Each structure stands twice: as structure tokens, then as C-alpha cells.
Amino acid sequence: MTTLDVHFLILAGGSGTRFWPASRSTLPKQLLPLAGPSPMIRETMERVLPLVRGPEQVLIAGGRATEAATRAVLPEVPAANFLIEPAARNTAPCIAWAAEVVGRTRPDDVLVVLPSDHHVADPVEFRRVLSVAIGAAREGRIVTIGIQPTRPDTGFGYIELATSPSKGATGPTPVLRFVEKPSRAIAEAFLAGGRHLWNAGMFIFRARDMMAAVRRHLPEAAALLDLFVGAPEPARALEETFPKMPSVSIDVGIMEKLGGGGDGATGDDRGLLVVPGDFGWSDVGSWLAAWELAEKTAEHNTRVPALVAVDARRNHVVATSRKKVVALLGVEGLAVVETEDALLVMPLDRAQDVRAIVDELKAQRPELV
Amino acid sequence: MTTLDVHFLILAGGSGTRFWPASRSTLPKQLLPLAGPSPMIRETMERVLPLVRGPEQVLIAGGRATEAATRAVLPEVPAANFLIEPAARNTAPCIAWAAEVVGRTRPDDVLVVLPSDHHVADPVEFRRVLSVAIGAAREGRIVTIGIQPTRPDTGFGYIELATSPSKGATGPTPVLRFVEKPSRAIAEAFLAGGRHLWNAGMFIFRARDMMAAVRRHLPEAAALLDLFVGAPEPARALEETFPKMPSVSIDVGIMEKLGGGGDGATGDDRGLLVVPGDFGWSDVGSWLAAWELAEKTAEHNTRVPALVAVDARRNHVVATSRKKVVALLGVEGLAVVETEDALLVMPLDRAQDVRAIVDELKAQRPELV
Numbered sequence: 001m002t003t004l005d006v007h008f009l010i011l012a013g014g015s016g017t018r019f020w021p022a023s024r025s026t027l028p029k030q031l032l033p034l035a036g037p038s039p040m041i042r043e044t045m046e047r048v049l050p051l052v053r054g055p056e057q058v059l060i061a062g063g064r065a066t067e068a069a070t071r072a073v074l075p076e077v078p079a080a081n082f083l084i085e086p087a088a089r090n091t092a093p094c095i096a097w098a099a100e101v102v103g104r105t106r107p108d109d110v111l112v113v114l115p116s117d118h119h120v121a122d123p124v125e126f127r128r129v130l131s132v133a134i135g136a137a138r139e140g141r142i143v144t145i146g147i148q149p150t151r152p153d154t155g156f157g158y159i160e161l162a163t164s165p166s167k168g169a170t171g172p173t174p175v176l177r178f179v180e181k182p183s184r185a186i187a188e189a190f191l192a193g194g195r196h197l198w199n200a201g202m203f204i205f206r207a208r209d210m211m212a213a214v215r216r217h218l219p220e221a222a223a224l225l226d227l228f229v230g231a232p233e234p235a236r237a238l239e240e241t242f243p244k245m246p247s248v249s250i251d252v253g254i255m256e257k258l259g260g261g262g263d264g265a266t267g268d269d270r271g272l273l274v275v276p277g278d279f280g281w282s283d284v285g286s287w288l289a290a291w292e293l294a295e296k297t298a299e300h301n302t303r304v305p306a307l308v309a310v311d312a313r314r315n316h317v318v319a320t321s322r323k324k325v326v327a328l329l330g331v332e333g334l335a336v337v338e339t340e341d342a343l344l345v346m347p348l349d350r351a352q353d354v355r356a357i358v359d360e361l362k363a364q365r366p367e368l369v
Numbered sequence: 370m371t372t373l374d375v376h377f378l379i380l381a382g383g384s385g386t387r388f389w390p391a392s393r394s395t396l397p398k399q400l401l402p403l404a405g406p407s408p409m410i411r412e413t414m415e416r417v418l419p420l421v422r423g424p425e426q427v428l429i430a431g432g433r434a435t436e437a438a439t440r441a442v443l444p445e446v447p448a449a450n451f452l453i454e455p456a457a458r459n460t461a462p463c464i465a466w467a468a469e470v471v472g473r474t475r476p477d478d479v480l481v482v483l484p485s486d487h488h489v490a491d492p493v494e495f496r497r498v499l500s501v502a503i504g505a506a507r508e509g510r511i512v513t514i515g516i517q518p519t520r521p522d523t524g525f526g527y528i529e530l531a532t533s534p535s536k537g538a539t540g541p542t543p544v545l546r547f548v549e550k551p552s553r554a555i556a557e558a559f560l561a562g563g564r565h566l567w568n569a570g571m572f573i574f575r576a577r578d579m580m581a582a583v584r585r586h587l588p589e590a591a592a593l594l595d596l597f598v599g600a601p602e603p604a605r606a607l608e609e610t611f612p613k614m615p616s617v618s619i620d621v622g623i624m625e626k627l628g629g630g631g632d633g634a635t636g637d638d639r640g641l642l643v644v645p646g647d648f649g650w651s652d653v654g655s656w657l658a659a660w661e662l663a664e665k666t667a668e669h670n671t672r673v674p675a676l677v678a679v680d681a682r683r684n685h686v687v688a689t690s691r692k693k694v695v696a697l698l699g700v701e702g703l704a705v706v707e708t709e710d711a712l713l714v715m716p717l718d719r720a721q722d723v724r725a726i727v728d729e730l731k732a733q734r735p736e737l738v
Contacts (some may be wrong), residue, residue, distance in 0.1 A: 309721070311722075327712065328714050345698070361677060
């Protein structure tokens with residue numbers, strides 16, 4: 001069943017360095033095909049299109065440096081659906097902007113906010129979970145998706161449930177609080193306790209409810225929105241006003257301030273709900289994660305046409321040139337990433353440290369960053 | 370002091386695979402700058418030019434597949450000095466050919482036969498040793514250079530001296546016999562005993578003495594030479610005749626058959642002499658040897674402009690494209706060799722196994738071999 005009252009807002013403002021040399025300041029992670037044949041943002045959109053009538057129900061938020069490339073990757077999204085931020089101001093301002101754009105004419109429509117650079121192994125289950133969340137949003141709740149943890153990861157924020165869910169329960173559950181990236185010991189306790197889910201940055205709400213939350217918790221942002229949404233010269237008004245927005249994430253600016261729940265509460269005082277999700281989610285945070293997701297040969301090397309391997313196992317090979325052969329002899333656990341102008345070789349277990357190379361290059365060869 | 374009666378014959382018939390992907394069937398090792406800024410064959414020539422008047426005293430022997438590239442690398446060598454073999458017949462036929470070419474008009478001139486793909490760290494000492502050998506050759510002896518071993522290498526043939534040299538002696542010494550590549554235990558005994566030198570494939574003799582040795586030990590080769598050297602249609606005669614030559618090395622075909630010495634002997638019955646040499650010789654047999662010879666950074670990585678290294682040590686980087694950056698993070702002891710159409714990554718201690726990759730490519734991508 002498709003719906004006319006749902007809009008997806010895909011956040012494409014990222015400019016990470018963890019996928020250098022494939023990623024660059026003008027070609028960030030979401031524009032790369034890191035976990036499938038298409039750029040991640042395109043896979044994100046195609047994953048949710050079955051829930052709506054078409055790409056006109058998709059909004060894209062991002063910066064100017066990546067605007068042209070993003071439009072090129074999503075040609076079927078109407079030009080007006082791109083919310084291009086004149087300056088990076090984290091997630092709260094652009095989400096508030098999207099809620100305002102939709103809500104001025106259709107305040108009861110639901111917005112689904114999704115990162116553009118995550119991977120989902122089971123899109124059918126993903127859409128089922130989203131549908132549950134959309135149902136709760138239609139009833140006036142602000143909802144997030146919490147990922148069922150599979151390991152004591154210290155790289156994610158966590159969502160603490162207000163109550164232990166009954167075993168196997170999958171419906172919306174009240175959130176007690178957000179927890180910043182924990183220590184290893186705390187992450188292990190979270191995993192054992194069953195009351196914590198990973199925060200994957202997905203939020204679902206009616207436009208009117210987000211507009212109200214912004215007015216209440218980020219009044220200065222709400223006032224600035226009034227100056228450029230629907231202004232007589234919107235481009236100029238945006239240019240002048242948006243940079244004055246507070247730079248704050250939606251988690252900190254809105255979600256953590258929502259009421260603590262309780263059945264008698266009203267509006268956002270009723271608090272944030274979370275729908276647990278278990279659909280093969282990955283934030284694809286490094287070349288190691290990309291290797292884990294990639295199709296592999298019997299020797300656990302990435303399956304790419306360019307590869308010739310002898311005595312080589314568990315290597316991740318990325319070669320952008322189709323003509324070039326990549327020959328691996330006697331190596332194990334390496335990332336070998338080759339582009340037109342750069343080559344990176346490192347152990348996959350050092351994948352978190354790519355930034356050190358990028359920092360070195362910023363001084364020596366800034367054109368390669 | 371330069372001389373007019375000496376000619377260098379540089380053997381450039383090699384077509385190794387140990388330096389893939391830099392080397393190819395049409396671009397063998399001697400045409401690569403593996404141990405200095407110029408191709409090895411060019412460094413070989415420049416190393417000996419101080420001993421003669423000019424490049425007109427240099428002969429080059431090689432095959433047709435590499436002829437154009439070799440001429441391009443040595444433009445100052447006269448066109449007629451290239452002895453282009455219509456078919457590969459190992460070293461004895463082309464050395465006999467060169468001796469015949471020189472000896473028909475200048476039988477008392479000396480030929481110095483040198484491989485084209487070896488490295489010498491101390492060219493001054495090298496030329497001093499060659500001068501000693503040339504002196505002995507002028508007196509009618511056939512002479513070789515024996516390299517003072519520095520390790521029990523099992524990859525070389527050895528030259529056994531007829532007598533233990535007096536300590537520090539560096540003059541010509543009678544050879545007892547050639548020894549094929551030994552086992553490790555035997556190589557260790559050779560190193561300890563002090564009576565064995567490495568056979569580096571360098572031979573020095575008067576043209577007339579080699580012509581006589583060929584007539585005696587390879588009479589069928591001598592007869593074939595008469596059919597094309599100085600023939601009315603030399604190109605056509607060469608084409609028809611050379612492929613009929615026996616395929617045999619100079620070591621096996623001539624050197625091992627020379628008399629066992631003894632002061633009363635005459636001509637080649639007087640036996641082969643060897644001049645010990647200690648001038649930083651390397652046959653540059655693999656990427657590991659190339660790394661050992663290369664200029665390196667404080668972290669023992671090859672010093673190349675393309676390299677950006679973080680936590681990376683003892684790596685050999687070869688990058689043919691000047692625009693490309695090669696970033697190494699957290700790796701040690703690797704060879705990373707990058708060309709326009711291929712990339713090789715392997716541990717340096719597997720450098721002897723490059724052939725396995727080449728064999729794999731012969732089936733899958735023969736155009737890359």
C-alpha cells in the first residue's frame with residue numbers, strides 16, 4: 001500500500017573522510033557505491049520508494065559542495081525537493097526546515113527522516129518497521145527507530161527504553177533517554193540488559209508536531225524559519241538567514257528534550273517512542289564494514305573483476321578503473337583502494353585511522369582530500 | 370686512460386618476469402630504472418664508458434621484441450653495433466658472433482662481455498677490476514670476474530679457484546671449475562672455505578682467442594658464423610642461419626671446457642682465469658633486492674615523491690605515475706608496485722613468487738604479461 005501523506009527527508013550533508021581515497025570533500029560517502037551497485041543515497045531512496053507514490057515525496061537535504069553530484073545521482077527527485085543549506089548547521093535546522101516546508105500546506109503529513117549513508121540488508125523488514133513508526137506518528141507521536149544491538153559497540157549512541165520490552169515485542173515503546181557513546185564496559189552491560197538500542201538517526205513525525213517541538217525547544221530556529229520559508233525572495237532570504245541558525249543536532253536540540261512519557265501527557269510531553277528494528281542495519285562506518293558487506297570470493301577477498309589473487313585472503317579491494325588489474329600475492333586482511341589519483345594500502349583493522357592519512361595529505365597534497 | 374682496443378658487449382636478451390608489473394615481455398628488467406635513475410642497461414653502459422673512447426666501442430646483443438626500446442634507451446650507440454638475434458639461442462652464439470664481428474678486422478682487440486641488468490655500487494673499483502682482467506686478456510688469456518660472496522646464496526653459480534688465494538690477493542687466479550647453484554649447506558661451506566666466488570657472467574678475452582675457442586668447442590657454431598658474418602646479403606643470411614645455432618650458454622659451451630691450467634699449457638689450454646671483484650655487485654634479482662638498493666626514508670620506505678606513510682616501515686613503493694599518491698597506513702615489509710594498468714601488493718619476502726601471479730595472468734589477462 002502506498003501513501004500520499006508520507007514524505008522522506010534524506011539527510012545528505014555528510015562529508016566524512018573514512019572512505020578516502022574513494023571519498024573526497026566533494027564526493028562523500030553517501031555518493032559512493034559502498035554496499036551495493038549504486039551510490040548509498042540512491043539505495044536509501046530506492047529502499048523506501050515502495051512506501052510512497054513516487055520521488056516527488058522524497059526531500060533531500062545537503063550542502064552546496066555536493067549539490068550537483070547529489071542531483072545527478074537522484075535525477076527523478078524534483079528540483080524543488082532539494083533543500084540546499086547555505087551553511088552546515090547540523091541536523092536540527094534542516095529537519096525543522098523540511099517540517100516547515102511540508103507543514104505550511106499539509107500539517108498532518110508525516111515526515112520520515114533517514115540518513116543517506118546507511119545500509120539495510122532486509123529492506124522488506126525495514127519497510128515494515130517504518131510502517132509501524134508511521135502509524136504511531138499519524139497518531140501524533142514523535143518516533144525513532146532503535147537498532148537491536150548485535151555487539152557491544154562503543155561507536156554508537158544508545159537509546160534507553162523506559163521499560164524492559166516484553167520478549168519479542170516489536171511495537172512502539174517509550175524512550176527513557178539518549179545515551180552518548182559508552183565505554184566498552186557500559187556497552188557490554190547495555191547488550192546484556194536488553195533495554196538499550198542503537199540510535200541510527202531515523203525519526204518519524206507529523207509536520208505539525210515537529211513544528212510545535214521546534215517552536216518550543218528551538219524558538220530562535222523557528223523564528224528564523226519564518227523569515228525565509230515562503231519569503232518573497234526565498235533564495236536571498238535563505239542565504240541571509242540560514243547561517244544564523246543554531247548548529248545543533250536533532251538529538252540534542254529536540255529529541256532529548258521531549259517529555260518523559262506518562263499516559264496523561266499531551267503533545268510532545270507524551271515523549272519519544274522507539275520502534276525496535278532488526279533488519280540487517282549497518283552504518284558502514286569504515287572500509288572494514290564495507291568489506292564485511294561486500295560479496296566475496298571463496299578466499300574472502302572482495303569479488304571484483306580486477307582482482308588476481310594468489311595465497312591472498314580476507315582482503316578488501318576497491319578498484320575504480322576497470323582496465324587495471326590488482327594482483328595480491330601472499331597478503332591477508334588488507335584494504336587496497338585504488339582511484340585515478342590515489343592508492344591506499346592498510347590493514348583492515350586500521351580502517352578507523354584513515355583520518356591520519358587525510359590529515360597528512362591536507363598539508364602535503366590538499367587537492368587529494 | 371681510455372683505450373681503442375677494447376669493446377664492450379652488453380647482453381640484453383633477458384625477458385624476466387620477476388619485476389612484474391613494471392617488467393613485461395616487451396619491457397624486461399634491463400630496460401627499467403630498478404637501481405638508479407636510468408634503465409639498468411644504460412647505467413651498465415655509462416659505468417664502462419670511462420674505459421673507452423666512446424659508444425662506438427659498445428656492442429649490444431638482444432632480441433627483436435626489445436630492439437626498438439633498447440635502441441631508444443641507448444641512442445648514442447651506432448645502429449650497426451646492435452647484434453639483433455633472430456631467435457633466442459642463449460649466450461654462446463651471440464658472444465661468438467660478436468667475437469667474429471670484431472675479430473675479422475681486429476683480432477687482437479679485447480671484448481668485455483657484461484650482463485645488462487646488474488648493479489654495481491662502486492663503479493671506480495669495478496673499472497679497476499675490469500682493467501686487471503683486460504690486461505690479462507691482452508696477454509691471450511680468457512678471463513672472468515668472480516664476485517666475493519657476502520652470504521651463502523643458493524641462487525648463483527660459483528667459480529672454484531684452483532688454489533686458495535693468498536690473503537688480500539686481487540690478481541688473476543686460475544679457475545678449477547664452475548659449480549652449479551649449490552644447496553644451502555654447500556653454499557655455507559663455500560663461504561667459509563674462501564675458494565669460491567659468485568659467477569656474475571662477465572667474461573673478458575681477445576677476439577682471436579674466443580674465435581679459436583668456438584672453433585674448437587662449438588665447431589657447428591663456428592661453421593654457421595661463417596655463413597652470415599660478412600655474407601653478401603647479411604640480413605637474409607642471419608635470418609636463415611642464426612636459428613640453427615645450438616642454444617647453449619657461454620659457461621657450458623665454452624668456459625667449462627677450457628683447459629685445467631698448468632704453466633706449460635698454451636692457448637685456451639692454459640685455462641680460465643678469474644679476477645676477484647668486490648665492488649658492491651648485485652644481480653637485482655627481485656623486488657626485495659630493488660628495495661635493498663633503493664634510497665630510503667628514515668622509516669626504511671623507498672623514498673619516492675608519491676609516498677605518504679603513516680605508521681608504515683620497510684616498504685618498497687614503485688609508482689610510475691607522478692600524479693598519483695600512494696598512501697601506506699600501518700603496513701610493514703610490503704612491495705606496492707603500481708603501473709598504468711596493474712597494481713601488485715605482496716610481502717617483500719614473497720618477492721621470489723611473482724611468477725605465480727604472472728602465470729595466473731597468462732591465462733586470464735595475457736595482455737598484461
